[in-house]
Amino acid sequence: MSTNPPKLADLQLEYEQAPSLLKGDSPGKEWLDIPVVFRDGNWCHAAKPNVIEDLGFNNPRKWSPADEDWKLEEGWQKIVKDGMKERLDKFRSFKLFMDICVRCGACSDKCHFFLGSGDPKNMPVVRAELMRSVYRHEFTWSGKLFKGLVGARPLSEEVLKEWFMYFHQCTECRRCSVFCPFGIDTAEVTLMGRELLNLAGTNINWISEPASNCNRTGNHLGIEPHTFKNVVESLAEDIEDQTGITVNPTFNRKGAEILFITPSGDVFGDPGIYTMMGYLMLFEHIGLDYTLSTYASEGGNFGLFTSNQSMKKINAKMFHEAERLGVKWILGGECGHMWRVVHQYMDTMNGPADFLEEPVSPITGTKFRNATSTKMVHIAEFTADLIHQDKLKLDPRRNDHLKTTFHDSCNIARGMGMLEEPRYVLRNVCNSFNEMPEHTIREETFCCGSGSGLNTDEYMDIRMRGGFPRASAVKHVKDKYDVNALVAICAIDRASLPPLMNYWNPGVSVYGLHELVGNALVMEGENERTEDLREDEMVDFEPESAAREEDE
Amino acid sequence: MSNSLNTLLAQNQEVILEKWLNLRLAIFSKQKQSLIMTQMDQFQNPIRHQLHEGLKVILENFDKKGEKFKEAQEQICRILAIQDFPPSKAIALFYELKGIVRKLAKKTGVGFNAKDWVEFNSTIESMTLETVDCYCAQREKIYQLKVDESKNKAFMLLKKAGI
Known part of the structure; x- marks a missing residue:
């Protein structure tokens, strides 16, 4: 073995010729150079020009990811590089995550997109590498000197397209982070990736339009206050028709003790509305002094998927409205990313909420x-406490x-580390x-x-x-225990799991936790319940009156 | 079981299953095989696990078919209908089985009669045509899900509007 170091040309040759799984079907090309292919079903529609204008982002135009020419503006590379530098200086976590990965591979088989497709660019380490390669090229000496030898590459249109493809094949679920020995949060890499994509004017409409709607009307769907009120009242009428119980939700009521905020999907979407009915019944059952807001009419925050400024702005309405109405604290409904924002960012972004009480x-x-700092309590904690203190009359049958x-x-x-409370509630409302x-x-x-x-x-x-990985685990319990109900405490889950189940596990329906609470509540003066909130028959359930007749 | 090839298939299920699964997994691009071929945990590699289970049920019920056979066929088509390869590759699974059985028959040295081959080929062809139906049904389902989801998102607004 030679004692001299190898020559650069030899190293280069070895680097180019060495076999690699990631090169796969494209021999002769390094994996980073394999272009992405956009085809129907694997890309999201681009944001509409008026939406981009509303959000104040760059380069509003009509374009499609499937187009060869993305109509990027002159000098977009400099805009993105400057944006990257700004974020590296501003967020230490981002700088750290760009530097510290040792490619141990612990995260590689943890991503649900990787498990469902096998595409190596969906390994969290490789997805982050798509950005790290540009970081090295622009911001490190080794990258500037050795370029491809240290996995550095310049920012090109092809790289931008790759970012667009793969930063939209990450749901920021953070499963990979659980396994990373360094605690690298790939979700934050994706957050940064999407912010940089925004700077290049390459946004997707499904994220941008709800964020824009929120700025205008307070909720993702862009529903105006009178419609919001009207729809909630309509759900109250449905409750009365089914149970005989009158619930009287109030709106924008100053002096209420609690402000209740939930995702708008619970108000407008099927099956979220049944969860909303469950909340309203629960509040009536315990005589809660609460109000809804037609301004803070959305718990969700698509700003989280857009930019940190956008997230902050959308989140601020919760505290604004709580202060305006003079409530003591905020109760939050079943939502996913709303709680990530509340739990991890709200206090430092828009707090402290000194005007509220613990x-x-x-x-x-x-x-x-x-919840001392945010003054906001999750409904699963709230209900678990009610059950634990024996304040609810429930019939899990x-x-x-x-x-x-x-x-x-x-x-x-x-x-936010909430694992037991929803399970506790679920065990008490069903058998x-x-x-x-x-x-x-x-x-x-699994996400x-x-x-x-x-x-x-x-x-x-x-x-x-x-x-697919989530559906596969559901299939397991469906086959083993005959499971027919998948319960979730997130509005996006309630919207997205039904098609997922319909495709992979037909026969499994999706329910919100408080929908099952609503089914199980025994309310004073109620009609005899023989149907659940979906008007499905309570099979194998014997109403109390029938049981009494039998006894007599 | 009158057809001798069906008997051969029934007697060599394990060997056939392994070969068939490997052929099915090989249709994924080489990049993707790093996971799909090697990971054995059923939840860490649902593609491999569910293809394995599906093919196993098909082999077990090859002769009598029935509900289980149909369910397995559907589950396999679900997996294949959302991946990147073209339908022609996705629905070729029974042709792969024919190739495996042919090689196995040759290896045994037993002369199978022409009638059995004609019957076996005909079974493979009809199963392939059923797979086409099944694959198309899964693709149609994807489009139906899109329509349903659009309606469900604004369910209450459509209800209020009486639509």
């Missing part, structure tokens, strides 16, 4: 010390037609709860495959791939 349950007196399993929403499980296998739940839960603003219909093929 949340105390008016029914049980429990202090929610975990009313959910006997459902054999349930529970999907831990990524943002709730990994983003059949069956856990999915160990490595597919809790901190290791629905449609989070972080990817739940748009033109992306269905990729969503079905990304959701």
